[in-house]
Amino acid sequence: MIRKIFSSRAFAILTILFALLIIWYVAAIKLNMPWQLNAYERAGIENWSYSQFIKDTLNQDRPVLPSAHQVFTEIYKTTFLKKITSKRSLIYHAWITLSATLLGFAIGTILGIFIAIGIVHNKVLDRSLMAWIIASQTIPILAIAPMIIVVLNAIGLSGLLPKALISTYLSFFPVAVGMVKGFRSPSNILLDLMRTYNASKRQIFFKLLWPSSLPYLFTSMKVAIAISLVGAIVGELPTGAVAGLGARLLTGSYYGQTVQIWAALFMAAILAAILVMLVGLVEKQINKYMGFAR
Amino acid sequence: MNYSAATNWIIIIITIIFWLFAWLFNNWLVARETKFSKFQTVNFFLVPLIFGITLLVIWEGFTRGFNVPHVLLPPPSMIWERIINSSDILWLDFKQTFLKAVLIGYALGCGAGFLVAIAIDRSPFLQRGLLPLGNFVSALPIVGVAPIMVMWFGFDWPSKAAVVIIMTFFPMLVNSVSGLAASSNMERDLMRTYASSYWQTLFKLRLPAAMPFIFNALKINSTLALIGAIVAEFFGTPIYGMGFRISTEVGRMNIDMVWAEIAMAALAGSLFYGAIALLERKITFWHPSIRGVR
Numbered sequence: 001m002i003r004k005i006f007s008s009r010a011f012a013i014l015t016i017l018f019a020l021l022i023i024w025y026v027a028a029i030k031l032n033m034p035w036q037l038n039a040y041e042r043a044g045i046e047n048w049s050y051s052q053f054i055k056d057t058l059n060q061d062r063p064v065l066p067s068a069h070q071v072f073t074e075i076y077k078t079t080f081l082k083k084i085t086s087k088r089s090l091i092y093h094a095w096i097t098l099s100a101t102l103l104g105f106a107i108g109t110i111l112g113i114f115i116a117i118g119i120v121h122n123k124v125l126d127r128s129l130m131a132w133i134i135a136s137q138t139i140p141i142l143a144i145a146p147m148i149i150v151v152l153n154a155i156g157l158s159g160l161l162p163k164a165l166i167s168t169y170l171s172f173f174p175v176a177v178g179m180v181k182g183f184r185s186p187s188n189i190l191l192d193l194m195r196t197y198n199a200s201k202r203q204i205f206f207k208l209l210w211p212s213s214l215p216y217l218f219t220s221m222k223v224a225i226a227i228s229l230v231g232a233i234v235g236e237l238p239t240g241a242v243a244g245l246g247a248r249l250l251t252g253s254y255y256g257q258t259v260q261i262w263a264a265l266f267m268a269a270i271l272a273a274i275l276v277m278l279v280g281l282v283e284k285q286i287n288k289y290m291g292f293a294r
Numbered sequence: 295m296n297y298s299a300a301t302n303w304i305i306i307i308i309t310i311i312f313w314l315f316a317w318l319f320n321n322w323l324v325a326r327e328t329k330f331s332k333f334q335t336v337n338f339f340l341v342p343l344i345f346g347i348t349l350l351v352i353w354e355g356f357t358r359g360f361n362v363p364h365v366l367l368p369p370p371s372m373i374w375e376r377i378i379n380s381s382d383i384l385w386l387d388f389k390q391t392f393l394k395a396v397l398i399g400y401a402l403g404c405g406a407g408f409l410v411a412i413a414i415d416r417s418p419f420l421q422r423g424l425l426p427l428g429n430f431v432s433a434l435p436i437v438g439v440a441p442i443m444v445m446w447f448g449f450d451w452p453s454k455a456a457v458v459i460i461m462t463f464f465p466m467l468v469n470s471v472s473g474l475a476a477s478s479n480m481e482r483d484l485m486r487t488y489a490s491s492y493w494q495t496l497f498k499l500r501l502p503a504a505m506p507f508i509f510n511a512l513k514i515n516s517t518l519a520l521i522g523a524i525v526a527e528f529f530g531t532p533i534y535g536m537g538f539r540i541s542t543e544v545g546r547m548n549i550d551m552v553w554a555e556i557a558m559a560a561l562a563g564s565l566f567y568g569a570i571a572l573l574e575r576k577i578t579f580w581h582p583s584i585r586g587v588r
Contacts, residue, residue: 012423064446124317124324127338128345135564137517147552150544151366226433233435237528245438253441253529265438272434 024068031064032057066259074263094267096244100160100232101275104167105225111168112175112224113217119176120183120209121201130180137173145234163235163244170231171224178220182213211290218283225275233268245271302359309355316348368550373557376550383539384558391536392562394451395523399458404515406459407466408508412496415474428468436461440526449530457526462515466508473507474500506581509574516566520559 005011036057040048058067066074075090082089115133119126145166152162186208194204236246245264252261320341350370356362357369364372377384414420440457447453477500485495527537536555543551 009422009426012419013426016420016423016427124321124341127324127341128320131342132346132349135560147540147544147549147556151549154366222433226435230435230437234437234525237525249438249441250529253444256445258442258445261441265442268438269434273430276433 021068024065025058028063028065028067029054029057032060035060035064062256063258066262070259071262071266074259075266078263079267090248090263090267093244093248093264094271097229097232097236097246097268098271100163100235100244101167101225101228101271103160104164104231105171105228107164108168108171108224108228109175109221112172112220113179115172115176116179116183117205119180133173133176145231145237149235163232166235167228167231171228174220174223174227175217178216178223179213182216183209185216186212214286214290215283218279218286222276222279222283225279226272229268229272229275302361305355306359309352309359312351312355313348316344316351320344365547365549368553372550373553376554377557380551380554383534384554386534387536387539387555388558388562390451390532390534391454391523391527392520395454395526395535396458396519398451399455399523400462400515400519402455403459403462403519404466404512407463407511408470410463411467411470411474415471421471425468425471428464428471432464432468436464437522437525440522441529443526444529449532451535454523454526454531454535458519458522461518461522465514465518466511469507469511469514470504473504476500476507477503505578506574509570509578512570513567513574516570517563520563520566524559 036053039056040053057063059070060066063070078088078090082091115129119129148166149162152165190208190212191204194208199207233244233246233249236242236244237250245268248264249261252258252264323336323341323344353367354369354371357367414424437457439460440453443453443456443460447456481499481503482495485499490498524537524540527535528541531538536559539555540552543549543555
């Protein structure tokens with residue numbers, strides 16, 4: 001029994017998380033120490049005790065590295081103790097980022113699927129588009145993000161859509177590439193079988209190609225949704241940081257509010273984890289329904 | 295209809311005619327391919343090239359023909375002029391962002407990920423604990439640490455390199471670990487019958503077998519590194535660097551300069567990616583996906 005616990009995955013993960021937590025606190029004390037010593041000196045406090053010193057270093061207002069409990073109390077304070085509509089609520093900011101992420105992800109996924117359909121059914125498109133799709137991703141699109149947003153603002157588009165478009169650009173790629181692979185995954189035997197049934201192109205697509213590409217779709221959707229979130233966050237940076245998790249990062253860095261930065265960062269991480277998990281859950285359900293269950 | 299409107303229409307019509315001809319020519323090339331196999335290698339480069347040129351012509355023709363304000367979208371010829379005229383500024387930015395932050399961060403991040411992978415490869419416990427975490431972290435919006443790194447390491451390139459290191463570390467770690475597990479039991483048993491030591495097995499069997507995975511990570515990281523460095527510059531830089539230039543020139547509405555910077559970034563990104571892909575072909579020449587081509 002005990003052996004089973006020791007060799008379980010959860011135990012290993014928890015141990016490493018615990019080790020990381022300890023490293024975090026040690027690093028926090030070490031990085032914040034100089035400032036605290038300086039503060040004591042200025043305040044003229046001579047005989048401080050070590051326990052007092054450690055307590056103070058871990059609870060500075062603007063620490064170099066905030067300690068874990070500071071970050072989590074900040075998250076707790078700004079999620080549960082503030083009204084959701086308040087500009088200081090982290091949920092409010094997360095929602096703004098999330099809505100752009102989801103919109104961009106939806107457009108990107110649909111676009112990716114259509115591009116894949118075009119590529120699979122048209123050889124000219126395949127030959128001319130595929131190389132450029134791959135090349136398009138070597139462009140650091142996030143670098144264009146500020147310009148896209150400013151330009152779209154200039155023609156009157158503002159708010160959700162420009163950010164969503166950046167997410168779209170990032171998320172269509174994994175879906176398109178994954179779906180091309182997926183549409184080509186059925187073997188020749190299966191295609192021949194469809195032909196012996198005298199199936200039309202439409203029927204082949206909906207009864208063979210589409211179902212057999214679904215596993216590829218979900219794998220690429222997991223990548224796509226994570227990348228969409230990054231796109232939405234970066235998209236918020238250049239707009240003057242009005243609202244959203246990216247804005248929290250930027251204002252935090254302007255005013256040296258490290259605790260706020262870390263809280264926004266953890267919120268983004270939590271959001272990413274939830275989104276990827278949701279896609280995974282849908283995948284599981286669909287797989288069960290389609291009879292792919294492993 | 296006055297004179298300039300007439301020339302605009304002529305430009306648009308010429309553009310559309312060019313578009314049609316390029317499309318038909320590509321169709322013709324691809325149709326030829328099924329008959330003569332030697333067209334295949336030519337088409338591999340020619341068809342995407344024609345497609346790309348067509349895109350540029352359409353861009354140039356439509357922005358000029360429809361009188362799109364240059365603030366929104368400058369025509370390619372204007373961007374090209376800007377690249378030629380301000381090549382010294384572009385080179386300065388390139389040196390700062392790419393040669394310092396990206397390359398150094400990329401080398402350190404990938405190297406660290408690879409070494410840690412080899413280290414934890416011997417401990418099943420660490421693998422069980424670190425791998426799920428590594429997978430999880432790869433999906434997080436890591437660019438968010440940029441403001442923190444800028445706070446810690448200052449405005450110059452080391453803070454950007456630090457962001458790049460963090461971004462490239464986890465994909466490398468995860469891919470290397472799965473790569474090291476890629477050699478089959480049969481092959482390992484063979485090595486054991488040769489009485490080879492751990493290091494011999496590592497260098498002669500397992501590392502070569504891991505190469506496709508490692509190159510996969512290197513390719514993913516090549517784009518991530520550029521993104522990380524440029525985005526990190528949005529949070530504070532000395533007065534040069536690609537990210538700095540993009541964000542300030544957008545503010546001054548010098549969109550052609552921004553596009554010049556983007557063109558540079560795209561070129562650097564594509565060449566970087568291409569160099570790694572070429573190296574991959576040389577080193578993993580035995581892999582089916584490479585042997586299959588020609």
